[in-house]
Amino acid sequence: MKQLQVEHIPNDSQAGIAEDLVVNQEIALHRTYPKLKLDGKALYYEILYNGLAVGKVGFYSIIARTASMSYGLEKDAEGKGIATRAAGHLRDLGFEELGFNFINLSIGKTNERSQALARRLGAVLTLPSQNQTGLDKWTIKKGWNETA
Numbered sequence: 321m322k323q324l325q326v327e328h329i330p331n332d333s334q335a336g337i338a339e340d341l342v343v344n345q346e347i348a349l350h351r352t353y354p355k356l357k358l359d360g361k362a363l364y365y366e367i368l369y370n371g372l373a374v375g376k377v378g379f380y381s382i383i384a385r386t387a388s389m390s391y392g393l394e395k396d397a398e399g400k401g402i403a404t405r406a407a408g409h410l411r412d413l414g415f416e417e418l419g420f421n422f423i424n425l426s427i428g429k430t431n432e433r434s435q436a437l438a439r440r441l442g443a444v445l446t447l448p449s450q451n452q453t454g455l456d457k458w459t460i461k462k463g464w465n466e467t468a
């Protein structure tokens with residue numbers, strides 16, 4: 321098997337970048353990008369629900385110990401908690417295996433489902449866009465679930 325090399329991510333964390341991740345009995349993640357050699361900037365998985373592809377989740381703009389996350393589900397897969405569990409699994413992998421300190425999300429002001437998901441993932445609004453059509457920046461900080 322080819323060893324993945326991720327720029328900015330320590331070599332001892334490479335094992336965390338698995339091709340297939342099992343979230344629970346219903347949900348699994350199958351790596352779609354990069355297929356073999358990572359360019360150090362993105363890591364994407366297809367979301368499988370009971371074996372069917374229903375969406376995507378991944379990291380992009382991986383710079384040092386900060387990454388951005390994006391996600392999307394097929395319309396008829398919404399409302400079941402699939403994105404919460406898939407993105408939550410990837411969030412944990414990002415912090416625990418890939419050494420990230422911050423995971424950013426760019427979310428439209430009217431995208432209520434994505435905002436609700438971001439909150440469930442532990443994100444807080446860190447940089448509101450100045451205009452109504454812009455994207456707000458939300459951030460999940462490493463240790464987000466620890467009490468102060």
Ligand SMILES: CC(C)(COP(=O)(O)OP(=O)(O)OC[C@H]1O[C@@H](n2cnc3c(N)ncnc32)[C@H](O)[C@@H]1OP(=O)(O)O)[C@@H](O)C(=O)NCCC(=O)NCCS
Binds near residue numbers: 401402
């Ligand atoms: C953003 C997006 C992924 C959110 O999808 P979602 O279905 O709302 O999120 P989840 O899969 O986590 O499901 C949450 C719902 O399942 C319910 N649920 C059921 N079991 C659950 C569980 N175990 N855990 C969490 N939620 C659960 C929740 O109560 C919630 O219900 P609601 O729809 O009544 O609010 C989806 O709307 C989407 O793909 N949108 C288009 C693309 C997009 O906007 N991407 C983001 C760009 S910033």
